[in-house]
Amino acid sequence: MTGAPLRDSLYLPSECEIITVTDLTPGEKLFRIRRADGLPLGHLPGQFVQVSLLGWGEAPISVASSPTRDGFFELGVRRAGTFTSAMHTLKAGDTLGIRGPFGRAFDLPRLRGQNLILISGGCGLAPMRSLIQYCEDRPSEFGSISILYGAKSPVDRLFKEELAAWDASARFACSMTVDNISGRDCFSGSVGLITALIPPLTFSPDTTIAAIVGPPAMYRAVIAELHKKGLPSDRIAVSLERQMRCGVGKCGHCSIEHLYCCQDGPVFWLNEIELLRGAL
Ligand SMILES: Cc1cc2nc3c(=O)[nH]c(=O)nc-3n(C[C@H](O)[C@H](O)[C@H](O)COP(=O)(O)OP(=O)(O)OC[C@H]3O[C@@H](n4cnc5c(N)ncnc54)[C@H](O)[C@@H]3O)c2cc1C
Ligand code: FES
Numbered sequence: 001m002t003g004a005p006l007r008d009s010l011y012l013p014s015e016c017e018i019i020t021v022t023d024l025t026p027g028e029k030l031f032r033i034r035r036a037d038g039l040p041l042g043h044l045p046g047q048f049v050q051v052s053l054l055g056w057g058e059a060p061i062s063v064a065s066s067p068t069r070d071g072f073f074e075l076g077v078r079r080a081g082t083f084t085s086a087m088h089t090l091k092a093g094d095t096l097g098i099r100g101p102f103g104r105a106f107d108l109p110r111l112r113g114q115n116l117i118l119i120s121g122g123c124g125l126a127p128m129r130s131l132i133q134y135c136e137d138r139p140s141e142f143g144s145i146s147i148l149y150g151a152k153s154p155v156d157r158l159f160k161e162e163l164a165a166w167d168a169s170a171r172f173a174c175s176m177t178v179d180n181i182s183g184r185d186c187f188s189g190s191v192g193l194i195t196a197l198i199p200p201l202t203f204s205p206d207t208t209i210a211a212i213v214g215p216p217a218m219y220r221a222v223i224a225e226l227h228k229k230g231l232p233s234d235r236i237a238v239s240l241e242r243q244m245r246c247g248v249g250k251c252g253h254c255s256i257e258h259l260y261c262c263q264d265g266p267v268f269w270l271n272e273i274e275l276l277r278g279a280l
Contacts, residue, residue, distance in 0.1 A: 015095050015096075015097065030064065040067065045106050045131035052099070053083070116143070119148040119194065123158070127239055143207065177194055195225050209237065223274075248262065
């Protein structure tokens with residue numbers, strides 16, 4: 001399952017080939033990719049890669065698939081600006097450069113044996129999917145698993161078929177919500193903010209860990225609800241995004257006070273960062 005590093009140099013991208021491109025929503029695509037040398041990427045859930053396209057530059061993107069799924073890795077990419085728009089023009093058979101995997105992953109040794117609450121909003125389901133798939137493939141390693149997901153509208157939900165499969169699976173308890181719904185939408189979840197999904201949960205704070213990935217506005221409100229349920233900050237993992245350049249702790253672009261998001265994160269325990277200015 002572990003891959004050799006893509007290159008000896010942290011700065012040299014290695015060639016990878018796109019196997020398939022799938023539309024997730026009108027603005028998000030899923031790229032299934034393999035290394036040209038055939039080896040696994042060697043990532044853990046929560047890590048990211050630096051994707052490069054000649055003439056367009058580079059962007060950090062989280063790995064959306066679990067390392068337990070062999071032969072490929074996947075990236076879920078939102079069309080945000082110049083680079084990601086160029087990525088959205090790529091097709092199966094095209095090549096791109098990849099550096100990494102980089103960053104601190106979800107703390108699997110600490111998650112093992114615990115009940116998990118996996119909370120994601122919008123595009124945050126892409127990195128969270130890597131962890132969900134990992135739990136799906138190694139069910140005996142974890143306790144109960146609750147998946148909470150919020151999106152703007154039913155059509156904006158990523159991985160709709162997988163969400164339905166997780167919802168139907170006895171392994172997961174799924175709760176979904178959207179901000180808005182129209183009469184034409186087929187959706188069985190609730191309408192409202194993701195924070196409303198937390199009060200109905202029953203769990204023991206001593207044996208539970210929550211992980212959160214989502215847009216910045218979501219974190220404070222979700223954390224406040226988890227604290228109200230008695231979950232302490234050292235049992236809450238958050239994945240943060242910052243503007244990045246090198247991805248390897250050299251340039252300082254991603255700093256959160258003394259920490260570098262690219263190396264000390266992107267996954268942090270909340271108690272490590274909650275007192276740092278501008279962290280949340
Ligand atoms: C660790 C990490 C993991 C990420 N994982 C994913 C992922 O799985 N899928 C995905 O679609 N995107 C992800 N991103 C965000 C992605 O890197 C940016 O959307 C991308 O760099 C934008 O490049 P661009 O040239 O298309 O847009 P630009 O023209 O550079 O910017 C377009 C808009 O996106 C915003 N933006 C630029 N960079 C970031 C950033 N790092 N974080 C948030 N907003 C940004 C800009 O402020 C601007 O509003 C991740 C970012 C980080 C730091
Ligand atoms: S991106 Fe350069 S130090 Fe983090």
